[in-house]
Amino acid sequence: MSNSPNAPISPKPRVRFAPSPTGFLHVGSARTFIFNWLYARRTGGTMILRLDDTDVERNTDASVNSIFEGLKWLGLGWDEEYKQSDRGALHRHMAETIFEKGLAYRDFTPAHTGDSEKSGAQGTWLFNPGMRELSRQESDGRAAAGEPFALRFRVPREGGQVVRFTDAVYGEQMKAGADIEDFALLRSDGMPTYHLASCADDADLRITHIIRGQDHLSNTFKHVLIFEAAGYTPPQFAHLPLLVAPDGTKLSKRRHGPVVSVTTYRDAGFLPEAFINFLCLLGWSPKNDREHMSVQELIEAFSLEGINRANAVVNFKDPAPTPEEAFDPKAIWLNAEHIRALPVQDLSQKLLPVVREVGFEIKPERMLQITPLIRERIKLLRDVLTAADFFFVDQLPPYDPAELIPQKGDAAMAKKALDKAQTVLPNVEFKHDPLDQALRAAAQELGL
Numbered sequence: 001m002s003n004s005p006n007a008p009i010s011p012k013p014r015v016r017f018a019p020s021p022t023g024f025l026h027v028g029s030a031r032t033f034i035f036n037w038l039y040a041r042r043t044g045g046t047m048i049l050r051l052d053d054t055d056v057e058r059n060t061d062a063s064v065n066s067i068f069e070g071l072k073w074l075g076l077g078w079d080e081e082y083k084q085s086d087r088g089a090l091h092r093h094m095a096e097t098i099f100e101k102g103l104a105y106r107d108f109t110p111a112h113t114g115d116s117e118k119s120g121a122q123g124t125w126l127f128n129p130g131m132r133e134l135s136r137q138e139s140d141g142r143a144a145a146g147e148p149f150a151l152r153f154r155v156p157r158e159g160g161q162v163v164r165f166t167d168a169v170y171g172e173q174m175k176a177g178a179d180i181e182d183f184a185l186l187r188s189d190g191m192p193t194y195h196l197a198s199c200a201d202d203a204d205l206r207i208t209h210i211i212r213g214q215d216h217l218s219n220t221f222k223h224v225l226i227f228e229a230a231g232y233t234p235p236q237f238a239h240l241p242l243l244v245a246p247d248g249t250k251l252s253k254r255r256h257g258p259v260v261s262v263t264t265y266r267d268a269g270f271l272p273e274a275f276i277n278f279l280c281l282l283g284w285s286p287k288n289d290r291e292h293m294s295v296q297e298l299i300e301a302f303s304l305e306g307i308n309r310a311n312a313v314v315n316f317k318d319p320a321p322t323p324e325e326a327f328d329p330k331a332i333w334l335n336a337e338h339i340r341a342l343p344v345q346d347l348s349q350k351l352l353p354v355v356r357e358v359g360f361e362i363k364p365e366r367m368l369q370i371t372p373l374i375r376e377r378i379k380l381l382r383d384v385l386t387a388a389d390f391f392f393v394d395q396l397p398p399y400d401p402a403e404l405i406p407q408k409g410d411a412a413m414a415k416k417a418l419d420k421a422q423t424v425l426p427n428v429e430f431k432h433d434p435l436d437q438a439l440r441a442a443a444q445e446l447g448l
Contacts, residue, residue: 014208027314047078212238243314246314270335274337314328
């Protein structure tokens, strides 16, 4: 391993985002990435992206591409990048180190055998204590004879030993060794388990803070044991509250589908900075209760102390009656706020590809003229297709003339207003302020 147990602790925080490429980038995973990134930038630390791709049966190239696609859309970047599958020798070295210390043992029990025993208040399975007590001589002999085995951690249970760690969010955590099974480090095919590979990589990459979802909290007891057995001081842990649906169930790809995918938000017309803003407010809050925040403001305000323990609800409707209702109203509101905060030139450049994608050939200069007229009326980028569609066609589709008559008026009033507009508009520069002033003056002249 390139980092020895006695290596000095990094003076600056080193954090990592370690997704498994088994599906699209989940909004919960995106939030984990963002919180790690914010902490690194806030503290002057290092942000590491590590693909935990050792699950060869479930990993797909499509999933890898989806993860990178989602992360690149966020536009935040990272400092170092690794693939767990390239680091197998390092994982095995840590396993051997733990084994040679007598803190792990070979389990020759065939996978289909149910020879096991329970222990502890919660009835934890120990995975055949007969293997745990096997002599080293017999173990070496059976291994030398080619008998397949898994390598298991020898969880300390004597004298009521307890595993402890302090979580930056959930505080002091403890669990009796009697309630932790002798978990596998290496499978019978020699492949490392998630627990071993994750800890070996975190140790080698000198990770100082592990910021991840609360669903990993129970794994942390095992990870503390692995770090200490290999001679490392465990990193600081900070577990994030889960994202849940309105009914309280954990957001999942299988149950809730595309609504939990980052690319769904992108394709719907969210700005990445608005999406980042929204995710940050799910389980974290600044001290002054601000909501609309730029990325730089988020960096300046972020701290682990601001993370809440309660699960965060994403308020969407499933199934959604309308496309907009597939998203949390706060996400929509924040996106509208970020849209209005954009300079017209920048917003115009973001709207142009949306318009062209559906087949409207419009020049950048024309889009720049249209943008200030609709900026206050759109909440998502795709709203430009309904808020300004009449600007993109040579001839308007048929319509019912009655729709032009205001609720508190009649046909004569409507005709008078249209005639006046037809007279005024040819002489006005096609920009927001001149058009607004001219039409308001015309309306006042007509007493409207």
